[in-house]
Amino acid sequence: xxxxxxxxxxxxxxxxxxxxxxxxxxGERVLGGSLRLGYVHRGIERLAQQRSYTQDIYLxxxxxxxxxHIHTTTFCHAVEALLGIEAPPRAHYIRALxxxxxxxxxxxLWLGILAKHVGLDTIxxxxxxxxxxxxxxxxxxxxxxxxxxxNQIGGVRxxxxxxxxxxxxxxxxxxxxQVEGVLDVVENEPTLRARTKxxxxxxxxxxxxxxxxxxxxxxxxxxxxxxxxxxxxxxxxLDFPVVTYPDGDAWARTMVRAExxxxxxxxxxxxxxxxxxxxxxxxxxxxxxxxxxIIRSEAxxxxxxxxxxxxxxxxxxxxxIRTPTLAALSLLPQQLSxxxxxxxxxxxxxVDLCVxxxxx
Amino acid sequence: MIEGFVYLLLFPGLLFQVVCGLAFEWLDRKxxxxxxxxxxxxxxxxxxxxIKLFSKEDLLPEGANNVVASLLPLLSLSAVLTAGLxxxxxxxxxxxxxxxxxxxxxLMSVPTLAYYLAGIVSVGIYSILGGGRSLLQFFSYEVPLLxxxxxxxxxxxxxxxxxxxxxxxxxxxxxxxxxxxFILAVVGLIGKLKRDPLDIPSAKxxxxxxxxxxxxxxxxxxxxxxxxxxAVVGIFLLINLYLGWSQIDHPLVSIAVFVGECLIxxxxxxxxxxxxxxxxxxxxxxxxWRILVPLSLLQLAVVILMGV
Numbered sequence: 001x002x003x004x005x006x007x008x009x010x011x012x013x014x015x016x017x018x019x020x021x022x023x024x025x026x027g028e029r030v031l032g033g034s035l036r037l038g039y040v041h042r043g044i045e046r047l048a049q050q051r052s053y054t055q056d057i058y059l060x061x062x063x064x065x066x067x068x069h070i071h072t073t074t075f076c077h078a079v080e081a082l083l084g085i086e087a088p089p090r091a092h093y094i095r096a097l098x099x100x101x102x103x104x105x106x107x108x109l110w111l112g113i114l115a116k117h118v119g120l121d122t123i124x125x126x127x128x129x130x131x132x133x134x135x136x137x138x139x140x141x142x143x144x145x146x147x148x149x150x151n152q153i154g155g156v157r158x159x160x161x162x163x164x165x166x167x168x169x170x171x172x173x174x175x176x177x178q179v180e181g182v183l184d185v186v187e188n189e190p191t192l193r194a195r196t197k198x199x200x201x202x203x204x205x206x207x208x209x210x211x212x213x214x215x216x217x218x219x220x221x222x223x224x225x226x227x228x229x230x231x232x233x234x235x236x237x238l239d240f241p242v243v244t245y246p247d248g249d250a251w252a253r254t255m256v257r258a259e260x261x262x263x264x265x266x267x268x269x270x271x272x273x274x275x276x277x278x279x280x281x282x283x284x285x286x287x288x289x290x291x292x293x294i295i296r297s298e299a300x301x302x303x304x305x306x307x308x309x310x311x312x313x314x315x316x317x318x319x320x321i322r323t324p325t326l327a328a329l330s331l332l333p334q335q336l337s338x339x340x341x342x343x344x345x346x347x348x349x350x351v352d353l354c355v356x357x358x359x360x
Numbered sequence: 361m362i363e364g365f366v367y368l369l370l371f372p373g374l375l376f377q378v379v380c381g382l383a384f385e386w387l388d389r390k391x392x393x394x395x396x397x398x399x400x401x402x403x404x405x406x407x408x409x410x411i412k413l414f415s416k417e418d419l420l421p422e423g424a425n426n427v428v429a430s431l432l433p434l435l436s437l438s439a440v441l442t443a444g445l446x447x448x449x450x451x452x453x454x455x456x457x458x459x460x461x462x463x464x465x466x467l468m469s470v471p472t473l474a475y476y477l478a479g480i481v482s483v484g485i486y487s488i489l490g491g492g493r494s495l496l497q498f499f500s501y502e503v504p505l506l507x508x509x510x511x512x513x514x515x516x517x518x519x520x521x522x523x524x525x526x527x528x529x530x531x532x533x534x535x536x537x538x539x540x541x542f543i544l545a546v547v548g549l550i551g552k553l554k555r556d557p558l559d560i561p562s563a564k565x566x567x568x569x570x571x572x573x574x575x576x577x578x579x580x581x582x583x584x585x586x587x588x589x590x591a592v593v594g595i596f597l598l599i600n601l602y603l604g605w606s607q608i609d610h611p612l613v614s615i616a617v618f619v620g621e622c623l624i625x626x627x628x629x630x631x632x633x634x635x636x637x638x639x640x641x642x643x644x645x646x647x648x649w650r651i652l653v654p655l656s657l658l659q660l661a662v663v664i665l666m667g668v
Binding site for chain 2: 006007012013028116117118120121122125126129189191192194195341342343345
């Protein structure tokens with residue numbers, strides 16, 4: 001059959017974010033593909049240099065629509081490290097609580113998108129319905145569903161009283177039963193398994209070669225999780241399993257995220273139990289002393305890296321952000337060969353792209 | 361003369377079938393929505409969609425053959441409407457003749473071929489992909505469907521849908537004798553209707569809109585109507601061939617039973633699209649030729665042996 005080239009994106013029902021792919025196919029076989037990025041480059045790093053550190057929190061929260069909290073948390077950790085101050089322990093626990101809620105809603109959102117891509121809209125509807133509970137908790141405690149504005153340099157902006165803790169506990173319990181029901185279907189549904197099992201497997205060597213991080217790496221048996229390997233507080237005091245699967249295919253990627261959702265739900269219980277009392281903020285000076293720092297954290301999609309350099313003024317001299325999606329994108333052309341046209345959505349969903357994060 | 365026009369335009373012809381088609385679409389969407397924890401559209405939504413599409417601008421890409429692209433939905437529509445005339449509705453069938461089952465099956469495959477051609481003449485990349493897929497799918501489901509549907513004909517000793525229907529009055533509904541055949545026929549019907557989980561030719565995340573990607577306005581409205589009418593005729597046909605409970609003396613009871621059976625089949629179709637993920641085309645071909653065809657042959661052999 002003749003080779004034809006199909007465009008996927010920047011406008012395509014498959015992609016909710018602008019990313020352009022040219023995919024060469026012959027009949028139903030995919031021969032290869034190429035990527036084009038940069039449709040949502042907003043110059044965040046330059047903009048951050050023009051604003052003060054406090055204003056930057058507002059800006060950085062808007063890098064990503066899913067993992068907005070982990071971005072500001074990492075940034076605040078970086079600034080706090082330069083300032084030489086430490087947020088109070090209770091603030092760390094509240095940050096971690098939000099991070100885990102974010103992981104849950106990010107993974108559930110992803111699961112819904114995968115299901116929709118393989119034509120299982122029922123799972124999509126149910127999962128997104130359940131995901132709203134995680135968003136409700138976040139709105140209840142911070143006031144924002146997606147952009148929570150929870151962090152400030154030296155702590156968090158709100159405290160949790162008894163009623164809110166009770167609300168979180170009851171909602172999480174409800175979410176847990178709902179999610180268990182959905183995950184049971186996801187794990188045992190034969191057609192979903194048939195569509196993901198053995199699709200576009202990645203070896204652990206390739207993962208390491210391309211520096212791919214997060215659930216995609218863990219699905220290929222690479223045992224890495226910054227929450228355990230290089231923990232920011234309070235993860236050094238928390239105990240949780242790191243989920244890995246050896247297979248490396250789309251099925252393993254689904255299972256890793258499903259298991260991680262369970263882990264995070266349990267972790268929230270632990271966080272609420274072990275949360276110490278005390279203040280949630282410390283005073284932070286406006287000017288940041290000269291210096292540079294690298295802070296890494298585990299976002300829902302994997303390792304998030306912030307490099308921050310200060311020249312002693314009240315705005316950053318340099319801010320470099322490396323998001324987990326960037327590494328996953330570099331491996332995408334590799335995955336887009338020797339598969340079926342029908343596998344393209346599964347492969348794309350499998351890496352859980354956040355183009356807005358990658359472009360910035 | 362006047363009677364003929366009534367049959368063609370009102371009942372069981374154009375108007376009745378279009379109303380049934382819209383009703384089917386609404387019920388299907390409503391059932392699916394309830395399976396998915398949604399509310400679903402109000403009853404007039406399919407009609408509103410149809411009117412809106414009719415009022416939209418009719419565009420095709422440069423290089424597309426507008427005449428052929430306009431004729432294809434019309435051809436499919438007339439084929440399906442004609443097929444609908446020969447399917448008895450609650451025992452009422454003014455045009456029945458020996459061999460009409462074959463005519464119905466032939467007319468029902470016209471839209472599939474037209475769908476393939478629509479993909480080719482509208483020159484979009486996704487259209488061509490979708491068209492090719494629809495043809496591959498056709499070869500996967502059509503053979504088991506035809507073998508399965510010949511089961512009732514063999515058992516009823518006739519190729520007329522009405523006679524097959526009538527023979528169930530004495531023998532009992534054929535679903536009892538060939539439950540496997542009924543399941544195969546439902547799977548084949550889902551494949552024919554290109555419905556989820558066999559919506560491979562029009563899978564949104566893979567080929568955007570399949571053959572119909574480039575269609576707009578009136579042509580797209582006609583295509584949607586064709587798909588709904590195909591579903592209605594398919595459901596009517598399955599009821600006549602397998603669920604012959606409608607041979608009851610009182611006409612009202614007979615109609616009520618018929619409507620009930622239609623609803624059950626609609627729920628089955630909606631349920632199938634709610635609980636299964638879409639198959640890949642190679643998986644469908646494997647399913648069709650490795651599983652469905654042997655099973656349908658087995659069912660046919662059992663029916664023939666029963667007849668002896």
